[in-house]
Amino acid sequence: MTFNIWLSGGSVEDGQYKIAKHIKIINPDIVALEEVESEEHVKNITAKIGPEWTYLIGTGSYPDTGIVTRHKFLNSGRAETHRDIKLTPNDQIYFGTTKTIIDSNSAIGTQILLDNGITVSFWALHLDYKSYGPYAAYNKLVTKKEQIMAGEDNGSKNCRSGQMHDLVTNKVFQAAINNSNNIPVFVCGDFNGPSHLDWNDKNKDAHGGWIIEWPATKQLMENAKMTDSFREIHPDIIAEPGYTWSTVQKFSSEGWNWTIPEPQDRIDFIFYRSSKLKPTNSFIYGGLEPLTPIPNHKNNDYPSDHYAVVTDFDVLNVN
Template sequence: MAFLPLCIGDSYSVTSQNGIRLMTFNIWQSGKNVEHGQQKIAKHILLVNPDIVALQEVYANVTRNLTLMLGHPWVAVERNHEYPDTAILTRHVIVPNTNLSTTGGVGAKIMLRTGYMVHFWSLHLDYTSYGPYAANNKLVDRLDQIMAGENVAASGRGPQIYEILNLPMMKKWMEKSDDVPIFIAGDFNGPSHLDWTEQTKKIHGDWVVRWPATKELEENGLTDTFREIYPNVLTNPGITWSTVNKFNPEWNYTIPEPQDRIDFLFYRGPVVPYQIVTYSGCEKPQRIPFHEKNDYPSDHFAVFADYSFM
């Protein structure tokens, strides 16, 4: 399958020698839901042309296939598990013996060919007890009912972030973040506390929610790239869920699926973001159940961002 751009003339500014482009990409069960899904995943990575990609919903052997399709010098590291689920792809150098793995994702130290060093995480937090479902359920009348799914011991999204931040090696990375930036990217399976505010509660079931995963990162000095560049939630919601899930199939597509921003790029350290894009290719994806021939292979929008090193 040829990797040809679908929108000739459409382009995004290219990073400079002192810059980096990062992408987070939930690949929807490794592309199995659209025709030629893995080839389309590789194609869209090449179109965006990132330095590093955080992948989610990765099946066994898929990163091997993708690196072969992407070609030299692309390499990968996966979460240490029978079903990897999260992985990192890069066209730079993964420093040996620096990989970190948790229930929520995989981290690595990467040396760019321009000489810069970064610490990078790909996360896929727990998908169960999805908060916006509870928030939009008219039987829910207390905030603690919504939060119950976020803070399930060990497996909840809040505890998963806490686990990452408290890894001994991650603490060392944090201590060195004035010199080596840290990036945490991925599908959080939950919204941002910056988006569910008094200003926006009318579009979120009339709730203001301090979603713990994003709040915990903020309290540890990490910045939400999208909301830094686009602080107005109403004019720039940045929705990443979903490209194709517009109505919930469990009710025969009669009940709207909550649309929200659940895929993130966080950073801490000596970089400045100057562009961030939610991405679904050049052809509008057809919603479920008309999705099989979509050119874009995911049910999430990907997100990519450009940063300059200071």
Template sequence: MDSKNGKTLRILTFNTWYFGKKVENGLDKIVKHIKLLKPDIVALQEIQTALLFKEFLDKLGAEWSGVITPNIYPDIGIITTHTIDDKTLSITPCNKSMGLNIHLKNSTEIISFWGMHLDHHSYGPYAANNKLVTKMEQIFSGESTKNKTGRQDNIYELLETKSFMEALEKSDKIPVIVAGDFNTPSHLDWIKENEEIHGGWTIKWPATTLLQSKTGLIDSFREIYPSPVETPGCTWTTVNRYGPEWDFSIPDTLDRIDFILYKSQRLKPFKSFVYSGSESFQQVPNHEKNDYPSDHFAVVTDFSWVIK
């Protein structure tokens, strides 16, 4: 696509809910929605196997290529219609982050793109909305754990990754984009003005606070929609509004936990939105025939980019 300011770039982050296994023909539906959105680069989460990922790429078509984390349960994937530089592939030790360079076709431009899927245990908003929780330390105990596998720990691991920090240092020439499911709210969203929907708390969630303060990365959705009161942008959840305990009578806590962040003076987000297709969907446990295959809303950001 072209725009009056130069070239545009569409980024998508998509938690695939066990790679489509929770709905009928789920893999085909993931392919369908990616083709409808026409992104340039996609950060995927919850990929199940390398064999299934190959089948997925075959369904997408020859113009797509991708990489996944090289473990039994790959989890994170990055796909694109542009050209992946495999030599730049970098994966953090706990497999929570993966990055590489992507060369844009018909251009000399390069993107340093990082896919994320942070730890899902001890989900912070559940603690914050528990009336027996009285101290911030109790909430934060799930963000940095004794065995160092919490979401804050995942971010520290990323910040200790040499290739990531080098990419940030070069972001004036090669833009950096970080996208994925963080499994934590943003510190930009839990503010004094909306404490009443957050269990009475104002919280600087450590993962997003640490990542943005140490890197200068900008939250693309919140840059366009600065008020979390006016535009919450919740991505959790599409179909788990009520949990199976207590006969689906207790509501889940909705929040924005999927992000597209960037660092570059040459990139500017001009559109960002959450996505769940255009068809209505049923809640769990009546979700199997849903057209949209995920329990997360996807996030899309369109960037304008002035070509050198």
């Protein structure tokens, strides 16, 4: 499950209780959290889910990304920052079982031992939110694709393309990918941008006439050979758009009396690479009760402005 928890539940009444409630309803093995504002918040949420659940977050002053699980972290229990890591041949098996790796400012990764004996490499990701691509794509004054792509790649590490490049070229992540036949790899999170699989010739009329190869998802699929689990299960982009943005942000903003439509799109993902696992179901989740849009959202039962994404996997009989 990947779940943007919208400022640690602070945008609705009893938000942290509701975050825990909906994780318990789904009862996933592992959850990638985004918008984790502090360790105290994720600690409280994890305690509300149940005593068997544990958590991991980054070490920065604003960690933002966390991982919670009802299984066993194979680490020392606290994330540590590693850059320019020099791996030995033995490290190529993976990066060891005593450390958790943070990759730059966008992702954290760890190994988790599931109760069925399978170890997985799990990475939680939250890419930059600024210069949201669909805003430019739907602007009638934008006439060149280069104008849209300037928001995806500004030449630095602090944009979506740069952050994804930082991940896929990270030595520890590459070691995990190279060993994915033995240890399945997951990258889950809020990419704050659409998929290149979704903006093609089939539905360009719904996207302002544009066909866009959004670089973050494209890098992950082409450079790391990972698979988008939702789109694997739901290949028809017209029948199953899978929009995760947004549950409540339907119009923006109050300056226009909430009459300007907010572009809706699929920006939250569960990617995987493994010969041992096969996705059997993937769906978006926004709770079981009707959702009231902003500005009347405070009492919503579901606490996020993003739909969560959930994918079920079967273990294959592989010799």
